Amino acid sequence: MSMPFYVAPEQVMKDRADFARKNIARGRPLVALSYTGGILMCAENPSNRQRKISELYDRIAFGGVGRYNEFDALRIAGVRAADLKGYSYSREDVDARSLANQYAGILGNIFTHEMKPMEVEILVAEVGAGANDDQLFHILYDGTPMDEIGYAVLGGEPEAIAERLKERFDAAADLQAALGSAVTALAGPGRQLVADDLEVAVLERGAARRAFRRIEGPELEGLLPSPAS
Amino acid sequence: MKIPRFDRGDDPGPSFVELLRQSGLAPPPPTTTIDNVTHATTCVAVRYADGVVMAGDRRATSGHLISHRTMEKVYPADRFSGVAIAGAAGPAMEMVKLFQLQLEHYEKVEGSFLSLEGKANQLGQMVRSNLPAAMQGLAVVPIFAGYDLRRGEGRLFQYDVTGGRYEESNFASTGSGSLHAGTVIKLGYRSTLDRASSIDLVISALFQAADEDSATGGPDLVRGIYPTVATITERGFDRVTEEEIAERFASLVERLATPDSVADVGVSPTISTDRGGDTA
Numbered sequence: 001m002s003m004p005f006y007v008a009p010e011q012v013m014k015d016r017a018d019f020a021r022k023n024i025a026r027g028r029p030l031v032a033l034s035y036t037g038g039i040l041m042c043a044e045n046p047s048n049r050q051r052k053i054s055e056l057y058d059r060i061a062f063g064g065v066g067r068y069n070e071f072d073a074l075r076i077a078g079v080r081a082a083d084l085k086g087y088s089y090s091r092e093d094v095d096a097r098s099l100a101n102q103y104a105g106i107l108g109n110i111f112t113h114e115m116k117p118m119e120v121e122i123l124v125a126e127v128g129a130g131a132n133d134d135q136l137f138h139i140l141y142d143g144t145p146m147d148e149i150g151y152a153v154l155g156g157e158p159e160a161i162a163e164r165l166k167e168r169f170d171a172a173a174d175l176q177a178a179l180g181s182a183v184t185a186l187a188g189p190g191r192q193l194v195a196d197d198l199e200v201a202v203l204e205r206g207a208a209r210r211a212f213r214r215i216e217g218p219e220l221e222g223l224l225p226s227p228a229s
Numbered sequence: 230m231k232i233p234r235f236d237r238g239d240d241p242g243p244s245f246v247e248l249l250r251q252s253g254l255a256p257p258p259p260t261t262t263i264d265n266v267t268h269a270t271t272c273v274a275v276r277y278a279d280g281v282v283m284a285g286d287r288r289a290t291s292g293h294l295i296s297h298r299t300m301e302k303v304y305p306a307d308r309f310s311g312v313a314i315a316g317a318a319g320p321a322m323e324m325v326k327l328f329q330l331q332l333e334h335y336e337k338v339e340g341s342f343l344s345l346e347g348k349a350n351q352l353g354q355m356v357r358s359n360l361p362a363a364m365q366g367l368a369v370v371p372i373f374a375g376y377d378l379r380r381g382e383g384r385l386f387q388y389d390v391t392g393g394r395y396e397e398s399n400f401a402s403t404g405s406g407s408l409h410a411g412t413v414i415k416l417g418y419r420s421t422l423d424r425a426s427s428i429d430l431v432i433s434a435l436f437q438a439a440d441e442d443s444a445t446g447g448p449d450l451v452r453g454i455y456p457t458v459a460t461i462t463e464r465g466f467d468r469v470t471e472e473e474i475a476e477r478f479a480s481l482v483e484r485l486a487t488p489d490s491v492a493d494v495g496v497s498p499t500i501s502t503d504r505g506g507d508t509a
Contacts, residue, residue, distance in 0.1 A: 051340060054337070054340065055337050056337070076338055077232045077233065077234060078232065079334065079337045079338055080232070080233050080241075080248055080338075081231070081232040081233060083245060083248075083330060083333075083334050083337075084233065084248065084249070084252060084254070086330075087245075087249070087254075087326075087330060088254065099232075102231070102232045103232070106232060106234075
């Protein structure tokens with residue numbers, strides 16, 4: 001009987017983390033930020049079919065970066081959990097915090113027990129009555145949950161994007177200003193992003209029930225600065 | 230509530246009903262007959278130029294007793310469709326809740342809307358799966374109506390207790406007062422109906438049904454309770470305001486109260502009050 005080579009647990013974890021991090025960084029980024037009318041989510045995504053941002057529940061949205069099939073499976077699992085909870089209890093009882101904790105559990109479990117960690121980072125956002133009540137839960141590939149204040153950056157080169165977003169972030173901004181900050185932060189110096197490169201959605205603070213709304217087509221073009229300026 | 234995870238073979242796909250079954254949350258059908266459960270009664274729907282108008286009375290009965298005066302029987306199913314229910318109230322409301330969730334769940338999981346045809350078929354399957362309960366006295370018979378965005382017109386569907394789905398071209402009615410309400414609509418229906426005249430028509434139909442059927446509630450002027458009326462057009466599902474319904478009822482009642490507009494109700498049988506011999 002052959003003995004497997006001994007590998008230190010620290011090394012195993014580091015290898016897995018490096019693997020996941022490297023592949024996530026290769027993908028295009030996503031940012032989310034509070035603005036006066038709700039939460040804006042904006043991702044670099046030239047596809048109109050494979051969404052990175054979607055609706056989870058009345059006031060809750062999901063964002064994912066990395067490997068599409070993996071975060072999409074997580075998204076569907078979240079929709080199921082939210083709808084089942086709302087059905088069994090009440091629609092008010094569905095909250096982002098509990099969903100985020102469960103996502104953290106799943107990702108953490110897969111990171112330690114499976115052959116391969118998930119190459120994704122996800123965001124669970126819930127819009128509140130005011131910007132201070134907005135919740136942004138950012139969950140890493142290893143299940144580490146982070147409760148972000150004001151804005152969150154996933155994928156790409158997160159440090160550089162967060163740096164740029166921090167400079168311009170203002171929770172009292174209107175939608176157009178918030179979208180401007182998000183797009184500038186995503187693009188970085190010397191790059192311009194147009195409507196076709198972007199996937200944009202908002203969770204509207206004042207919505208009666210379903211707060212999630214995509215901003216696309218002419219509406220998105222109208223909100224973006226014209227290429228000449 | 231745990232995040233559900235499924236093996237590939239058990240995956241419920243975009244169906245919420247299947248998800249409930251897989252999660253063990255679907256209630257078992259009743260095994261014995263249940264009598265005198267709360268019943269919801271008369272609902273009607275009429276197609277008109279801009280879409281469909283749906284209406285339902287507000288009474289719920291248990292046997293001979295009125296159990297609820299303000300029941301809602303017309304619900305939005307999603308933005309562009311509505312469902313009206315008649316039959317056992319508990320299972321009916323559960324069916325509406327499930328149907329609404331089913332449509333929303335599909336939309337979220339798949340990222341696209343079901344076609345109106347698809348929604349009508351889904352409701353048919355739900356009525357069909359209620360058949361074991363219907364055999365025990367818990368029948369639910371809905372009307373489904375919606376604005377078909379692909380065709381650009383209103384459409385309406387009637388069901389039978391087995392889940393049979395019948396698309397109606399002009400109007401539909403369901404519930405204990407449906408015979409009377411349906412006749413009123415049949416006589417008053419014109420292909421040129423607009424919003425106002427179709428609302429007047431359904432209001433008149435429910436009034437006449439309430440006049441003949443004890444399980445159908447008429448307008449309750451004392452408490453200010455009126456039937457629910459909603460329109461479904463390209464702008465979506467819109468509930469007609471209580472004030473407008475009250476106004477239209479008032480003019481209906483006024484019209485009916487003029488001497489030559491009401492059928493003679495006949496002379497009431499009288500009993501002599503003469504006691505014979507007594508002097509006043």
